[in-house]
Amino acid sequence: MSAFVALDGVSHSYGAVGGSAEGTLAVDGLTISVEAGEFVAVVGPSGCGKSTLMKLATGLQFPFKGAVRIAGNVIRSPVKIAGMAFQAPTLLPWRTTLDNLLLPLEIVEPHRSEMRRRKPEYIERARKLLASVGLGGLGGKYPWELSGGMQQRTSLCRALIHEPQLLMLDEPFAALDAFTREELWCVIRDLHAARKITVILVTHDLREAVFLADRVFVMSSRPGRIIAERPIELPRPRELDVTFTPAFSDIVQELRGHIVRARQG
Amino acid sequence: MSQQLLIRASPWIFTIVTALVWEAACRLFQIPPFFLPPPTAIAEAFVEFWGPIYRNSLYTLSTTLIGFGMAVGFGLALGLVVGWSRAIYAGLYPLMIGFNAVPKVAVVPILVLWFGIGFIPAVLTAFLISFFPIVVNVATGLATIEPELEDVLKALGASKLDIMRKVGIPRTLPYFFGSLKVAITLAFVGSVISESTASNYGIGNLMLQAQARFEVPLIFAGLVALAVEGIAMYGLMAILENRMTGWAQRSGFAQN
Numbered sequence: 001m002s003a004f005v006a007l008d009g010v011s012h013s014y015g016a017v018g019g020s021a022e023g024t025l026a027v028d029g030l031t032i033s034v035e036a037g038e039f040v041a042v043v044g045p046s047g048c049g050k051s052t053l054m055k056l057a058t059g060l061q062f063p064f065k066g067a068v069r070i071a072g073n074v075i076r077s078p079v080k081i082a083g084m085a086f087q088a089p090t091l092l093p094w095r096t097t098l099d100n101l102l103l104p105l106e107i108v109e110p111h112r113s114e115m116r117r118r119k120p121e122y123i124e125r126a127r128k129l130l131a132s133v134g135l136g137g138l139g140g141k142y143p144w145e146l147s148g149g150m151q152q153r154t155s156l157c158r159a160l161i162h163e164p165q166l167l168m169l170d171e172p173f174a175a176l177d178a179f180t181r182e183e184l185w186c187v188i189r190d191l192h193a194a195r196k197i198t199v200i201l202v203t204h205d206l207r208e209a210v211f212l213a214d215r216v217f218v219m220s221s222r223p224g225r226i227i228a229e230r231p232i233e234l235p236r237p238r239e240l241d242v243t244f245t246p247a248f249s250d251i252v253q254e255l256r257g258h259i260v261r262a263r264q265g
Numbered sequence: 266m267s268q269q270l271l272i273r274a275s276p277w278i279f280t281i282v283t284a285l286v287w288e289a290a291c292r293l294f295q296i297p298p299f300f301l302p303p304p305t306a307i308a309e310a311f312v313e314f315w316g317p318i319y320r321n322s323l324y325t326l327s328t329t330l331i332g333f334g335m336a337v338g339f340g341l342a343l344g345l346v347v348g349w350s351r352a353i354y355a356g357l358y359p360l361m362i363g364f365n366a367v368p369k370v371a372v373v374p375i376l377v378l379w380f381g382i383g384f385i386p387a388v389l390t391a392f393l394i395s396f397f398p399i400v401v402n403v404a405t406g407l408a409t410i411e412p413e414l415e416d417v418l419k420a421l422g423a424s425k426l427d428i429m430r431k432v433g434i435p436r437t438l439p440y441f442f443g444s445l446k447v448a449i450t451l452a453f454v455g456s457v458i459s460e461s462t463a464s465n466y467g468i469g470n471l472m473l474q475a476q477a478r479f480e481v482p483l484i485f486a487g488l489v490a491l492a493v494e495g496i497a498m499y500g501l502m503a504i505l506e507n508r509m510t511g512w513a514q515r516s517g518f519a520q521n
Contacts, residue, residue, distance in 0.1 A: 058420045080422030090414040094435050094512045103431060107423045142512060162421070 002072065003033035004198050005057055005166065010066035011223075012052055025223035026052040030066070032217055032226055036165075039192050039199045041209035043255065044219030045263045050202040052224070054170050057200060058082045070166070080108065082166045083159030087174045089151040091143035097154050098139030101126040104162040111162060129157045133187050149180035153187065160191065167192075169201040173208065182240055185211055193237060206252045206259070210234075211243055218258040228258045302482040307489060310482035317471060322490045325456055325468040328384060329498075332391025333452040340396040340448070341441065344403025348433070349425075354404065365397045370458050377463045387459040387467060394455035395448040402444035406437030439513035442506035449498045453491060 010030045015023035026049040034040045042050055055061040056068055059075040067074050070081075083104070091100045105111040105122050115122070130139055133153040143151055152172060159167055169188075173181040189212060192199055203209050209216045210232055218228040232251060234242055242248055284304045290296070291303035298306050311318065347354050369390055376386035410432055418428050460469030468487045475483035507514065 055416070058416075060416055060419055078419045078422060080420075082420040084417045084420050086413040086417075088411070088413060090411050090417060092414075092432065092435070094438075094510075103418075104421050106431065107418060107421045107427055109422070144512075159417075168420070 002035075003069070004036035004038075004071060005200065006033040006069045007031060007053070007056060008033075008067050008069070010056060010063040010068060012049075012056060012061060012063045013223075027056070027063075028223035028225055030056075030219075030225050034198060034200060036198055037196045039201070039212055039214045041201045041203060041213035041216045042219060043203060043206055043209050043216060043259065044224060045221045045259060046204060048219045048221050048262070049224030050219060051170055053219075054084075054168050054200070054202055058084065058166075058168055079166070081164050082168055083162065083164035084168045084170070085152075085155045085159040085172045087171045089143065089148075089155035091151060091154055091158070093142065093144055095142075096139060097130065097135070097141050097143060097146065098123065098126050100143065100154060101129065101139075101158050101161050104158060108162045126157070126161060129161060130154075132191075133157060149176055149184065152176060152180075152184065156184070156187065156191075160195075160197075163195070163197075165197060167197050167199045169199065169203075171203055172201075173205070174203070181205075181208070186240065188212060189238065206255050207243055207248075210248060210251050210255070211238060211240075216255060218255060218262065220262045227262055228255075230255060299479060299481045302485055306482040307485045310480070310486040311489070314483055314486065318468075318486060318490055321466060321468045321471045321487075322494060324466045325387075325453070325460065325491070326494055328387040328456040328460070328467065329391050329449075329452045329494075332388040332456060333395055333449055335388070335392040336396035336399060336448055336452065337445065339392070340399025340444075341403055343396070344400045344437075344441075345407070345429075345434075347400060348404040348407025348437070349429070354408070361397065361400065369394045369455055370462070373459050373462050376459070382463040383465065386463050387456045387469075390459035391452040391455035394458075395452040398444045398447045398451070399441065402440040403437050406440035407433045410436065439506075439510040442502070442510055445502040446499055446506070449502055450495050453495050453498075457491065 007030055011025065011028045013023035013025045030049075030053065032040075032042075032053070042053060044050055052061070056063055057070075059068070059070075059078040062068075062076070069075070070079055091097075092103065095103070102122060106115055111118075111122065127136075127139055130136060133156065135150060135153055135157075138146065138150070143154065146154065152175075156172065159169075173184050176184065185208060188199075188201075191197075192212075199212075201209065201212060213232055216230045216232060217226050218230070219225065220227045230251065234248065234251075288303045288305060291298075291301060296303075302310075343357075347357055372393060373386055373390055376389050380386055380389070407429075410428070414432060415428060418432065423431070456467065457469040460467035461473045462469075464470045468491055472484045472487040475481075475487065
């Protein structure tokens, strides 16, 4: 299998004109490759350039050194195939939950040109997606009428409605309480299993990374690069019970060791 | 009296109490009516001069609303342009602040020089004084789009125009309608300034003439007429704001 997303010796900095080495280096010599359909988690100490990795992989920013390839092609503009979700749900308060979900379809081709003709079909698709994350019947509510967990589910749905090939998650569960967070782990796990999409999850929660991912990458402190790569062989489908097994704890401990060293180094 | 009823009645109660205190103070301290007329004298002036007050109020209202309408169109357009690009923002902002700092009363003579006295300078002064808050608010609304949301849309291949249409403009509306409330009251200031220095009509002119004839209650009647018009237009803008951007006003903070 060839890599679907590949960052090859990528360096990126902020603050300098044209993003040269003179600014603050965010990532330096970052190499990472993700197979199609794979679930990858990236962990690291805070400020290690995890979010920069997200922006580079989706073509929102470009490195001054190295190359970012998606499906073999070097990207030179935003990718148009990615769904993104962040720590903040960033829903539009003037749109109902259902209309928030339709937003990507109003932008991405071919849906954009077919919006008028296929609207009933799209609304049905949005309803089904909402139902699949436990929000059935809530499409008519406004985001501010929903709880934080419900808003984050909606945000995930919005990232998925246009059936992207690549799902980028930037600490999407960080602002939620522990129970809601674990519920949403399962939501994401099932969505990934059902749709076979490629997922890159940036997180600082090691248990989250181990529970969800096929492979976990550990980043060094700024400027960020990959210092460890750990395949997670725990069999799928994984239930939440697996997080209490010794095998699971061992992997979390091992990753914690890497992070501790990264913070010191 | 229930809380709801009290809130509805309180504007009237406060207004009536203010008038009563004013009336009582005038009588108690025997303030001469040509210095500060009591509300009853102002009311008498209203009855006596109803015709001219009514005609001139309508005139002032028309100059104000035309100037305000121009300010809304121009302010919205300029705000969108300024919010669109950081370079334009950086370039235009000092100019606009400088322009806003110029007292508009100082601009009236220039307008008279260009357009003669009367209708046009009043409209233009109302316009010039009221467009600034609209521009600033619209530009602020656009400048404060959440970067994450922008990323979400860009990663879908959205153009800058898409982001403007789907996110920028809707999220700017509460700022825009909020600024209309400020702008409409400023527009009255502008038209009255112009009328009282360079016009033969309007409330500003009426007050100037009343001053020349020393009819102090009539001057105050003119002020009251302006205040009533100002409140009515402000109320209209507030209703419009509520209708258009109810989603933005869900806080219970100021409701009890």
